[in-house]
Amino acid sequence: MITKEQVLEVQKKWGDGVVKIGSLKENRKACEHFTKDFIDERYAYLNGPVVFKPTKCALEQFRSEKEEAVSYFIAGEDRKCDEDKGFALQPWKKVRFENSGIILEEKRAIAMGNYYFTDIEGNEAKVEFTFGYKLDNGELKIDVHHSSFPYVLNTIS
Structure with a gap:
């Protein structure tokens, strides 16, 4: 049986990984290498389907391939999705679930x-999430990831 502690641990590792990606943004080669390893360690792309709906996507909303996830996190000249700006390159100082x-x-x-993303100036962005985890060789891997900004009530009738 998967435990709550395992889920909390994998969430912390995910948040720490996002922070680490941003800390490497000035060294593109190291950033790319870390991000690809991060995706392999945290997501189940290597062993089955993954459904991923990132927060800041409008045109290419879903990322079913590892290369599309890498594109979302760090963009770059060879990004898979043109709208990507490199979400994890902010950089973020802290991620809290x-x-x-x-x-x-x-x-x-x-x-x-x-989950809350704190930038280097201390500003916090609130984002809603749903993560599905599956047990894969003793490790929890993400195979469902949906995140979005909170709904803003439109006061215009």
């Missing part, structure tokens, strides 16, 4: 809530 709920099963877990 607040889970609204976690569903635990024997080989699968789902977490939903808000």
